[in-house]
Amino acid sequence: MPDSEARTAREEWGTRFGFLMAMLGAMVGAGNIWRLPYTTGQNGGGVFLLAYVLLLFLIAIPGLMAETMLGRYTQKGVVGSFREIVGDDLYSGLSLVVVLVNVGVMSYYAPVIGWTMYYAANSLLLTFFQSGFEAAAFWNSFTGSPVLTVGTHPVTMAAIAVVLAFGIRRGIERVVKYLIPFLIVALVAVSIRGLTLPGGMKGLAFVFTPDWSHLLRGDTWVAALGQALFSTGLGWGIALTYGSYLRKYDDVPLGGGVFTAVGNTSIGLLAIFAVFPVVFAFGLEPASGAQLTFVSLVKVFPKLLGGQAWAIVFFLGFFAATFTSGIAITEVGVTTVAEETRLSRTQSVAAVVATIWLIGLPSAYSSEFLGAMDYVFGNFGFPFATLTIILLVGWKFGPERARVIDVNRSTDLYVGRWWNGIVKYVIPVVIAFILGYGAINSIGTENQTLMMGGIALMVVLSLGSVLVMKFVSEPTPTESTSSTVQRGD
């Protein structure tokens, strides 16, 4: 494999603000807006939120610090970072699984971005305010029309390709610097409207009233763990990839860890204030997922004074949230391909985007297929990727070594020895527990087949990745004479 560093100087974020917004944009997605409020209400309300915030500080923030550090230290993408730390060890083969998980996730997330794009466009066209408009019928006709769902898919991928082709500073940074502040302003505006509606407080009561009986329930803590680990994007390779574009003087713990996690949760909280008062003020049943956003809220906007403006602001903001996440997930693959092949960045963007578009077609065509992909990757793909990255820092690089050499370099926040145990033991155990809990819980349910398929897919991807990496790393006779000394344990 060619050394990309020898060919081109590596890009860097232009500003700290750009990096922070990029991290926030990467982690804030549809889940913050349509999942967090409902999950909170269903799992003991305030008790769930308190558990979630506790786990956020205890686990997600230290984990994000570890992942961002890995990228900043190696100045490489996922595969390059693994190879830098463990050489051509079998373990480095698993790096490809992390990239493939991102590609797999993006294949079904891209159609979701397409939905938000379609609804944002229709909010601008004031479709929801036409006489005789039916929100549920509109949603059903959209999802039941392959022309529309498959048609929005390439538009989404083309838009992402354009941004990524411009690179880190001129592409991603330029876009997120405007979209994320817009998202925040949009949610604040809708929150103010929602909270001033008669009956809006019922929404806050649904979310924040603590049901103390949930405090000792395992399900509450598992849901909070899942939310803290996976809604912050820990271990997806995004923090690693974005961290690899940091400068020597940039700080990892405060920006990569604390701000990314609490900033992401801040937007989730804003979504609670924006969505639930509106839903409850109009006496709608709270729901999770697409139903909440694309049916319940669409029903509500025409009933609001100035509803057209609120709908435009909300759906453009929602599109911003999903689009910036799509950019980040795709960038994990783009950085890797650009570094590990002879392709230029533009060619890498084209290759990755075309692959995602192709394997995303079934998800764009069928929402059942999309749901199955979400179950498999959400329950097995992400935990496996997270475990792979955290074990790299905790057991291959070594947390104390990582802490003293790089985490505390140029930092605004000193990280003490407490971090070592969390990275080495706590996070891996928690993720292994979540993986096992998800698998065991699905036995005997309709998800059992998907669970077995998910596990089988991860095993096949792992074996395949290790074989591929071993094959491409095999030194040729000329390369072997100039091989570099490997570092590692």
Added chain:
Amino acid sequence: MALTTATWVVMLVVVTVVWGSASVAIRRSLADEERKLRLVQRQGEIDTYSPKALADLRTWVEEHPADPYADEAKERHDECVETLRQLDEPFYDWSDDEIESLETFNET
């Protein structure tokens, strides 16, 4: 509908902790970057480790002399010490006495 006291308390605690931490983190991060950039533009370099972090780094190198990363750790340590000696104004809170007492690994 009036919210109960418990609901208000939980809401205020969560909002304060989450939005408060996010606000402090972004303000401090941006302010520090501005200061770092100003110092780099004026001096060409800034110190890369705080007193506590540099002491940790030194202790680790001394305890792991044969570690594959020891040379790189020494380089980073020495680069910071040499930079501190040349700077008019360090980024971290270093006193003149502390800087004078520092030694690079070559000097020990």
